[in-house]
Amino acid sequence: MPPTPPLPPTPLAPLSPSLPAPLAARWQALLADLARIADAHPDALLASSMGVEDTLLIHAVAQLPRPLEVFMLDTGRLHAETLAMVDVVRARYGIEVRVMHPDPEAVRAHVAAHGEFAFYESVELRKACCGIRKVEPLRRALAGHAAWITGQRREQSLTRAELSETEWDDTFGLRKFNPLASWTADEVWGVVRALDVPYNPLHDRGYPSIGCEPCTRAVRPGEDPRAGRWWWEQRDSRECGLHAGNLRAAGRPGVRPRDPLPADAAGPTATADTTATADTTAARAITDPLDPPRSTDTPNTPDTPNTTDTDITEASTS
């Protein structure tokens, strides 16, 4: 029996005339990529953290004749601005974002055992929290699907420098597409502004990367875009398990010494009392001028942020 001929490409929406030529080419290529993914994997899911890359992808997916399903993980610790984007997407595109929640019993048990802010205490407890609030709901969201799509970009961080446009996701057992892998932040924002794509207002307040409220802070100009994610940890451990392959691809099964902090220059007397050092670091993390105000459910001060070298053999989320 002769092989089935390939499906004809899905017709694309016309380009916006407001896009300058280089961005128009980028945008057209993105639409074509998404159309091919949708043709090959009609059940592909678009994951959204409601960051600007994700709303750009939602805008693109909305142009397809049959939009792909969009989901997000409501960890219970998101900013109100992020949650509000669900309504923005519905109003603008008529797309119902499927919101996944963690198992309430697992959250309750974790909080009862370790407290509301255990993620500041160690990488292991942070990964445990991400596992409950992100990874397990993601596993449920992806179950039975052939592919998923993310808004990750190589430029975003050290852990994403080797990101492929398409890969097999060993962790969740399905194909994974990262169609913005090679995009720069300028390209993303150029298209977003030209096409009037709605975006999370946190971006205008210094958050290039959107995550849980207590684990994300604004960044300074020139800082790594993901410097505000789990900022008390070492740079190459800052993935939460949603993209565990990134650390493997980057060849970083272990962890190097943390980046120097200003207090390190104070010499040995500053580190003679390890408890005092940890307390100082905690105070610095919490009083950082770019650290956003805590949410109303975040009244405590974290005890002891991790400052030790910790072996990371498994990336832990967004």
Ligand code: SF4
């Ligand atoms: S980012 Fe922070 S609050 Fe959110 S799931 Fe991970 S550890 Fe928990």
